[in-house]
Amino acid sequence: MDLAALANCLASPSCVVTQTVGGLIIGMLLFLVTAGLTLIFGVLKVINFAHGSFYMLGAYFALTIFKLSGSYLLTVIGAALATGAVGFIFERLFISRVYGRNVLMQLLVCYGFILIFDDVVKIIWGPEFKSMGMPAMFQVPPLFIAGGVVPPFYLFLLGITLMIGFALWLVIEKTRIGKTVRAAAYNPGMVSALGVNTDILYGVVFALGGLLAGFAGALAAPVRSLTPGMGFSVLIESFIVTAIGGIGSIAGAFAAAVAIGLIRSFGSVGFPLFAEGLMYLFMVIILVTKPTGLFGKEIA
Amino acid sequence: MMRPRSLAFDLALGIMVLAALTIIPIVFPSKALVDFVIRGAALALFATSLNLLIGYGGMVSFGHGMFFGLGTYSFGLLMQRTGMPIPAAFAITLIVSALVALSVGLVCIHVKEIYFAFITLAFQMLLYSLIILWVPLTGGDQGLTGGIPRPPFLGINLANQGHLYLASCTLLVSGLMLMRHIVESPFGYTLRVVRDNATRAGFLGVKVLRVRLLAFVLAGVFAAAGGVIMSLFVSGAYPEFAYWTVSGEGIFIIMLGGLNTFLGPTVGTVILLLLNDVVTRFTEYYGLALGTVILLFALGLRRGLLDLLIELWRRLTAPSGKTRSRVRPARR
Numbered sequence: 288m289d290l291a292a293l294a295n296c297l298a299s300p301s302c303v304v305t306q307t308v309g310g311l312i313i314g315m316l317l318f319l320v321t322a323g324l325t326l327i328f329g330v331l332k333v334i335n336f337a338h339g340s341f342y343m344l345g346a347y348f349a350l351t352i353f354k355l356s357g358s359y360l361l362t363v364i365g366a367a368l369a370t371g372a373v374g375f376i377f378e379r380l381f382i383s384r385v386y387g388r389n390v391l392m393q394l395l396v397c398y399g400f401i402l403i404f405d406d407v408v409k410i411i412w413g414p415e416f417k418s419m420g421m422p423a424m425f426q427v428p429p430l431f432i433a434g435g436v437v438p439p440f441y442l443f444l445l446g447i448t449l450m451i452g453f454a455l456w457l458v459i460e461k462t463r464i465g466k467t468v469r470a471a472a473y474n475p476g477m478v479s480a481l482g483v484n485t486d487i488l489y490g491v492v493f494a495l496g497g498l499l500a501g502f503a504g505a506l507a508a509p510v511r512s513l514t515p516g517m518g519f520s521v522l523i524e525s526f527i528v529t530a531i532g533g534i535g536s537i538a539g540a541f542a543a544a545v546a547i548g549l550i551r552s553f554g555s556v557g558f559p560l561f562a563e564g565l566m567y568l569f570m571v572i573i574l575v576t577k578p579t580g581l582f583g584k585e586i587a
Numbered sequence: 588m589m590r591p592r593s594l595a596f597d598l599a600l601g602i603m604v605l606a607a608l609t610i611i612p613i614v615f616p617s618k619a620l621v622d623f624v625i626r627g628a629a630l631a632l633f634a635t636s637l638n639l640l641i642g643y644g645g646m647v648s649f650g651h652g653m654f655f656g657l658g659t660y661s662f663g664l665l666m667q668r669t670g671m672p673i674p675a676a677f678a679i680t681l682i683v684s685a686l687v688a689l690s691v692g693l694v695c696i697h698v699k700e701i702y703f704a705f706i707t708l709a710f711q712m713l714l715y716s717l718i719i720l721w722v723p724l725t726g727g728d729q730g731l732t733g734g735i736p737r738p739p740f741l742g743i744n745l746a747n748q749g750h751l752y753l754a755s756c757t758l759l760v761s762g763l764m765l766m767r768h769i770v771e772s773p774f775g776y777t778l779r780v781v782r783d784n785a786t787r788a789g790f791l792g793v794k795v796l797r798v799r800l801l802a803f804v805l806a807g808v809f810a811a812a813g814g815v816i817m818s819l820f821v822s823g824a825y826p827e828f829a830y831w832t833v834s835g836e837g838i839f840i841i842m843l844g845g846l847n848t849f850l851g852p853t854v855g856t857v858i859l860l861l862l863n864d865v866v867t868r869f870t871e872y873y874g875l876a877l878g879t880v881i882l883l884f885a886l887g888l889r890r891g892l893l894d895l896l897i898e899l900w901r902r903l904t905a906p907s908g909k910t911r912s913r914v915r916p917a918r919r
Contacts, residue, residue: 334701384886390701391647392885395842398835399881402874410872523712523831530705560727564716570709578698578706 293557304435306552312441312510314548315448319503321525321532321540322455323496329535330472330492333382334390336397338525339518340404341497345370345504346513347412350419353508359422363505370501371494378493383486401518408515417513425509444506451502452541459537468492472535527566531573533583542581594768601764608756612749621752622820623864627856628759629816633833634840634852635766636809641838642846643770644802645782647700649834650707653691653714654684654807656829658814660718663731663824672740677815681808688807689800696799708831715829730825735818745819755816762812767849769805778802843884845891854893 296302324338348366353359377400385393425440459465471478471488479485511517528547532539547566554562573581612621633655640646661683665676691710698706718725726732737746745751769775777798780788785795818824827833836859837852844855866876888895 381882381886388889391641391838391842391846392889394838395881395885398839399878399885402878402881406872406874406878409874526705526708530702530709534701558720560722561716561720564713564720567709567712567716571706571713574698574702574706574709575694578702 289557289559293553296553296556299434301434301436302556304433304437306556307549308435308437308441308445310549310552311545312444312548313551314545315445316503316507317521317524317528317547318452318541318544319448319506320500320521321528321544322452322537323499324525325529325532325535325537325540326455326499327493327496328529330468331378331382331386331489333386333393334397335382335493335496336394336522337377337400337404338496338500339520339522340401341370341374341500341518342504342507342521343408343513343515343518344373344404345501346419346508346511346517347408347417347504348501349505349508350412350417350513353419353422359424359509362422362508363502366505366508367498367502370504371498374497374501375490375494377497378490379486382493383489401522404518405515412513412515414515419508419513421509440509444510447506451499452537455499455537524566527570529580531570531580533580536580536582539580539582597764597767601760605756605760608760609753612752618748621748623860625752625755625816625820627860628755629813629820630836630840630860631853631856632759632762632813632816633810634837634844634856635763635849636806636813637834637837638841638846638852639766639770639778639802639806639809641841642851643775643778643782644799646696646799646802647704647838648707648806649704649831649838650709650711651806651810651837652831652833652835653707653711653829654688654810655814655817655833655837656711656714656718656824656826657684657687658811659818659824659828660725660731660814661811662815663735663818664724666735666737667731667733670736670738673737673745674740677812680811680815684807684811685804688804692800692803692807696796696803708834711829711831711834715826715831718826718829725824725826728826731823734822735824737819737822751819755820758812758816762809763850763853766805766809770849774798774801839881841891843891845894845897848891848893848897851891851893855891858892 296306320338320342323341324335327333327335327338345366348369349362352365352369353362356362356365381396381400382393385396421440425438425443427439430437430439430442457465459468467478467483467488471483471485471492475485478488524547528540528543531546532541532543546569550565550569551562554565558565577583608624611624633651636654637648637651640648640651658680661680662676665671665679666673669676671679691707695703695706695710719728721727737744739745743750743754745754770778777788777793780791781793781795781798788798789795814828817828840855840859841852842855843858844853845851862877862880866873870876884891890898
């Protein structure tokens with residue numbers, strides 16, 4: 288424990304800026320992954336335990352597309368779409384068979400796929416650590432805000448995740464498709480009776496969830512090292528965010544992801560060995576006081 | 588037909604199994620086999636204790652591994668620091684686990700379903716983080732190294748692999764018999780009622796929370812006993828034993844073997860250990876092979892192996908011509 292370091296950091300604007308931006312980056316990537324997870328749960332009532340694998344796939348797709356095209360914009364879009372497509376196929380072929388079954392059966396199917404996806408990545412891309420490197424357009428000197436170092440890529444990442452979050456909210460709250468999705472979450476039988484093909488709708492929602500995770504993976508690729516199994520730690524963290532924010536709530540996911548990001552970032556200054564522990568402590572405190580999470584509602 | 592429910596039947600069966608386990612290494616002297624059974628005993632005790640919660644109590648815990656880890660650390664530390672006799676350290680470990688399970692349980696039993704899974708997971712990871720943090724006591728991410736002293740007691744020397752084998756088998760069989768006795772007791776049936784309909788159980792005068800809490804504590808104690816075997820086997824304790832993947836593995840074992848049958852988790856343990864050994868011998872793509880087997884179970888068989896066998900047996904032995912359903916109704 289190093290409370291003096293934490294006090295020093297909080298007293299200096301440059302440290303506060305650096306740690307806050309670092310925390311927001313962690314939080315924003317987590318938000319994208321968790322938003323997909325919670326969206327899928329909200330409509331399909333399935334917890335996609337293989338969600339971390341989609342994050343991993345997004346990162347590896349990004350690696351390959353970037354190597355082939357050299358354009359980071361194309362990379363992010365391509366990787367997200369490709370991951371979404373994998374999600375659609377995954378839902379139609381496998382997840383659709385376990386709707387309404389024991390949650391442990393769903394977990395088992397997803398666990399099987401975590402293992403399979405990890406090995407497939409190992410076969411295609413190799414077991415060693417990979418790194419994509421920073422795209423040329425972001426290889427410019429960092430900005431200094433109040434003395435804190437802020438790489439331009441971080442600002443790009445913050446901006447684009449906020450935009451995606453806003454777009455997601457617009458689609459779900461303001462469009463006809465969003466209305467159908469919300470209706471299907473509430474009463475799928477009625478939506479189906481009104482002439483909506485709910486099978487395809489489920490596939491599309493799952494694909495959208497996968498797309499968000501793939502997007503996060505592609506955005507993380509320049510700043511994280513890629514390894515098979517990288518989805519695992521993201522999976523557990525997105526569970527924590529889901530539990531804290533309240534399952535099924537995208538606003539809750541946002542708030543919890545930012546909180547977790549900041550806790551990790553400042554925690555690593557003050558409690559180097561217990562940064563993760565702080566996260567779990569926070570989770571315990573929230574769940575003890577409000578078991579359904581900050582924004583969660585009791586599921587009937 | 589003899590109903591396989593009575594205590595006498597269980598006792599006789601237990602003694603027979605124990606006798607068989609004693610003879611096996613004499614007939615097939617193999618170190619690999621002995622190691623296999625010791626590891627299996629630790630995992631089977633753990634998985635069966637988890638099934639007290641999942642199968643009988645309907646409480647899906649993602650944090651049950653915390654008691655397994657607690658068992659390894661508590662026992663390892665007591666032996667390294669105090670040098671007390673092994674049975675005393677074993678007893679204290681069980682008491683410590685019961686107390687921790689009681690305090691964690693008091694918080695967790697109030698929430699249900701996925702929230703119960705989340706909160707137990709959080710507590711487990713909190714324990715894991717404490718183990719990593721408290722370096723002077725636990726050795727941090729290195730774990731308890733330097734070996735655990737295993738002084739002989741009553742002529743039993745657990746540093747000897749043969750003695751450890753017999754002790755593990757005895758612990759496994761007596762642990763299973765005790766748990767069997769628990770789930771067949773009035774308390775066990777109350778637990779099933781609470782699982783199926785807690786509201787109705789409450790109206791019938793059952794103290795629902797108290798039943799859940801007792802199940803949580805009992806399961807924690809048996810999981811710790813599994814942890815003690817593991818700690819004796821590896822002569823140490825490592826943070827991985829307290830990591831959430833241990834809980835995941837427990838659930839996985841239960842699903843492989845079957846959660847509706849008492850011995851399902853034990854069968855599941857054998858399947859998983861065999862899979863581990865066979866698959867790693869034949870292919871470097873362990874995940875691909877294991878993942879495929881999992882999918883066969885989840886999408887093909889749709890139930891654990893022992894559940895499937897018992898269902899088939901019921902179908903074969905049920906008198907023909909009757910129209911009543913011979914298969915137990917599926918439950919959520």
